[in-house]
Amino acid sequence: MQRNPAVPTILVTGCNGQLGFELRRSLAPLGNVVALDRSGCDLARPETLRSVVREHRPDVIVNPAAFTAVDKAETEAELAFAINGTAAGILAEEVKALGSLLVHYSTDYVFDGTKDVAYVETDAVNPQSVYGKSKLAGEQAIAATGAQALVLRTCWVAGAHGGNFAKTMLRLGKERDSLRVIADQFGAPTTAALIADVTAQIVARHWLAGDRQAFAGGVYHLAAAGETTWHAYATEVLRYAKAHGVELKADPEKSKPFLLRPIRCRRRGRRIRGWTPRACGRPSAFIYRTGSRACISCWIRSFRNSGQYAQRHYPGRRFRHAALSHHAVCFEATAAGI
Numbered sequence: 001m002q003r004n005p006a007v008p009t010i011l012v013t014g015c016n017g018q019l020g021f022e023l024r025r026s027l028a029p030l031g032n033v034v035a036l037d038r039s040g041c042d043l044a045r046p047e048t049l050r051s052v053v054r055e056h057r058p059d060v061i062v063n064p065a066a067f068t069a070v071d072k073a074e075t076e077a078e079l080a081f082a083i084n085g086t087a088a089g090i091l092a093e094e095v096k097a098l099g100s101l102l103v104h105y106s107t108d109y110v111f112d113g114t115k116d117v118a119y120v121e122t123d124a125v126n127p128q129s130v131y132g133k134s135k136l137a138g139e140q141a142i143a144a145t146g147a148q149a150l151v152l153r154t155c156w157v158a159g160a161h162g163g164n165f166a167k168t169m170l171r172l173g174k175e176r177d178s179l180r181v182i183a184d185q186f187g188a189p190t191t192a193a194l195i196a197d198v199t200a201q202i203v204a205r206h207w208l209a210g211d212r213q214a215f216a217g218g219v220y221h222l223a224a225a226g227e228t229t230w231h232a233y234a235t236e237v238l239r240y241a242k243a244h245g246v247e248l249k250a251d252p253e254k255s256k257p258f259l260l261r262p263i264r265c266r267r268r269g270r271r272i273r274g275w276t277p278r279a280c281g282r283p284s285a286f287i288y289r290t291g292s293r294a295c296i297s298c299w300i301r302s303f304r305n306s307g308q309y310a311q312r313h314y315p316g317r318r319f320r321h322a323a324l325s326h327h328a329v330c331f332e333a334t335a336a337g338i
Helices: 018-030 046-056 077-098 130-145 165-175 192-208 230-243 288-306
Strands: 009-012 032-035 060-063 101-107 149-154 180-182 218-221 256-258
Touching: 009 018, 009 046, 018 032, 018 192, 046 077, 060 077, 060 192, 077 101, 077 130, 101 130, 101 192, 130 149, 149 192, 165 230, 180 230
Parallel strands: 009 032, 009 060, 060 101, 101 149, 149 218, 180 256
Antiparallel strands: none
């Protein structure tokens, strides 16, 4: 395939996942989006990736595909490392050979959760799970190639397609009389739509507009502003759904918190301090609660129309507009439709 500099080719892996689905939408105005699912680009078979990339010769590769089953990774470590580690490195090698750009996604699980405040990009990594170690292996493999690459760490992601915590809480809220939810882990629920929109703006600024200085290659944290706990998140998901006509067996006000450790040992988990963009010249208002309410509304509409919940997520309590990460840059959307 010949490359057309006027119409960049953007290859998206995992196009049917919760983030891949949103990326197909957000990247469409920017160029020719080649959206591949597992049948067309199987990261579980890293040896096949080179031929896929060389066939399409993309100007940008966006790689949301990943092994994300945290518990399952403990018993399927080889597969997790193949998808999250080896495959990421191969994509980076091919990107370097083409002189293209790689946008890759990582996770807060590369940290150990012992820090009392939110993590920033320069904090030492110390993954405690196979999943976290496999994602860190991907980060390191990408860095070792010297390719032009941006690694975006995010957390508590929910999207229109695929499973997530909030959708599980809605399902359980309809099935059970009461719920018990962890109350001593903190994070910032971040919608797949937000991640996809920020990614599109990065591609527009970094690649299409040729502003390589706006985002130097490396690791950035991307998460919605604010914070909540899993328990508060679940409570507000159920409360909002009930207020909008969803019949629940579980009473949102009686969901039961439980702690994984004594209260005096409370820590903030792996919460990362993220950043959000400027859109249309106005500071972003992507506090997690805002995006999550839109998600819940989407689920409710889908439930009423088809009997199944669709995407999007919502959470709870202490929220404020987070400061920009020390490593990040506010930017304007530069592409039509963004």
